[in-house]
Amino acid sequence: MEGARWDTGSGGIVESRMMELFPLMPVVFIKAVTQDKQETRNVYECPVYKIRMRGPTFVWTFNLKTKDKPTRWTLAGVALLLGV
Numbered sequence: 187m188e189g190a191r192w193d194t195g196s197g198g199i200v201e202s203r204m205m206e207l208f209p210l211m212p213v214v215f216i217k218a219v220t221q222d223k224q225e226t227r228n229v230y231e232c233p234v235y236k237i238r239m240r241g242p243t244f245v246w247t248f249n250l251k252t253k254d255k256p257t258r259w260t261l262a263g264v265a266l267l268l269g270v
Contacts, residue, residue, distance in 0.1 A: 187211050188238070189264035198251040199230060199259055211266065214248075225249070230256040234266045 191209035193200040202209060229249045236243040248266060252259060 187264065187266055189262045190259060192250075196253065198228075198253055199232075199264065208267070225251075228252055228256075230259045230264070232259070232264060232266055234268065236268050238267055240265070 187209055188207070189202065190199045191202045191206065192198075192211050194212060228251060230252045231247040232250045233240075234245045234248050236245060245268065
């Protein structure tokens with residue numbers, strides 16, 4: 187993850203620690219749900235990229251829970267990286 191970190195205690199995105207550029211994400215279980223059953227409140231649609239270079243390496247978006255407004259993480263440029 188770049189720009190923030192995942193807090194396992196709260197189960198959401200939190201501010202990154204000082205001097206920690208790429209905090210690790212835990213293994214994530216992905217489950218498909220229909221759009222009408224999808225959680226939309228307090229969710230940041232995090233972009234996922236193949237490598238650190240953004241743009242043509244975009245893969246998909248991943249919904250991550252947050253206690254803050256999702257716009258905070260958008261302005262911080264938070265993204266998940268498949269490889270650094």
